[in-house]
Amino acid sequence: MRLVSWNVNGLRAVLKKQLFYPTFQAFDADVFAVQETKMHPSQAELELSDSYHQTWSSAAKKGYSGTAVFSRLKPLQVIYSLGLVAVDDSDNESVNPSVLDDEGRLCALEFETFWFVNCYTPNAQEGLARLDLRLAWGEAFIRFVQEMAQSKPVIICGDLNVAHQEIDLAHPKANRGSAGFSDQERADFQALLDAGFVDSFRMLYPDARQAYSWWSFRSNARANNTGWRIDYFLVSQDIADAIVEAAIWPEVTGSDHCPVSLDIALSW
Numbered sequence: 001m002r003l004v005s006w007n008v009n010g011l012r013a014v015l016k017k018q019l020f021y022p023t024f025q026a027f028d029a030d031v032f033a034v035q036e037t038k039m040h041p042s043q044a045e046l047e048l049s050d051s052y053h054q055t056w057s058s059a060a061k062k063g064y065s066g067t068a069v070f071s072r073l074k075p076l077q078v079i080y081s082l083g084l085v086a087v088d089d090s091d092n093e094s095v096n097p098s099v100l101d102d103e104g105r106l107c108a109l110e111f112e113t114f115w116f117v118n119c120y121t122p123n124a125q126e127g128l129a130r131l132d133l134r135l136a137w138g139e140a141f142i143r144f145v146q147e148m149a150q151s152k153p154v155i156i157c158g159d160l161n162v163a164h165q166e167i168d169l170a171h172p173k174a175n176r177g178s179a180g181f182s183d184q185e186r187a188d189f190q191a192l193l194d195a196g197f198v199d200s201f202r203m204l205y206p207d208a209r210q211a212y213s214w215w216s217f218r219s220n221a222r223a224n225n226t227g228w229r230i231d232y233f234l235v236s237q238d239i240a241d242a243i244v245e246a247a248i249w250p251e252v253t254g255s256d257h258c259p260v261s262l263d264i265a266l267s268w
Contacts, residue, residue: 001266004029005118005157005231007214007257011037011068012044019254024048027261030072033107035120035159037066059104066104067158069118073268075109082106082140097136105137108148111268114239115148119158124179131184134161138188142195149196149236155264156197156234159214159257162189163228164199167209170226180230197234200246200262213248214257225250233262242266 004027011034014020024032032052040058048054053074059065081101100122107118119141124134148154162185166172175181193199205211212227221227233246245263252258 001031001264001268002027002029003031003033003116003155003157003233003262003264004259005033005035005159005233005261006252006259007035007120007159007231007255009036009038009255009257011046012039014254015044015046017254021047023252023254023259024070027259029261031116032070033116033118033157034068034070035066035118037068037104038063039066041068055107055109057104057107060102064103065120067107067118067120069107069109069116071109071111071116073111075111075116077110079108079110080104080106082137082144084136084140097133097140100133100137108144110152113268114152114266115145115154117145117148117154117156117158119156119160121159121161123161124182124185126179128177128179128182128184131179131182135184135188138185138192142192145192145197146195149238153239153266154197154236155239155262157232157260157262159231160189161230162186163230164189164202167207168212168229170210170212170228180228192234196237198237198240198243200233200235200240200243201229201248201260203240203243204246211248212250213260217256222250222256231257231260233260235262235264239264239266 052070055069084097105120163169213231215222215227242265
């Protein structure tokens, strides 16, 4: 089974560049997940083969966030939110993590033999302005996937908006404490692994360097490969032995992220 994940940074923009369909067709994936669609399905007609079932989770705010999954098999059920709740009656976003559930950040699809969770983790933002919300999301997400793993194996993919280790970004010292490489976010990612999940790429390539999936639009970062690895496929430990290959595809353009993929010996 081949699984692919890609933060497209605006699906309509990638469609307009005529870069989505060639990529989609070339991968010929069983499940193709996208993040940051920035659209509702009614805003563009996606011309996929009838063999793919489309699952969309769109943000309440138009042109923002959003996730989608295109799968050869129709899921048994889909969950679209973590069920985050406000801690008081304030409209202040900083104390109301429930706002994150309105941003289309999750598509969790149940199939007969596994759960497939497509996630677009909130960015902590400049100055870590949204760090509290980011960590509230992380804690809830861990509980969410742990509960799923009690019934069947779980595969997690998406833009998790964190570089786990220094090896996962080009300039770790300069970015220490920045959004995506703060101690708190890295600890949150480690807690997810400790909860019973395996980083598929690092399992196969523990020492691979300059393996990045996102590059800033600034300073010619992509051409210079001064990037970050923030897009992942994680699997629950009970199916880690089934991993065949995990790859990053920097040659695929159209977004500031490139696709990542997982080949795994798993049936529907």
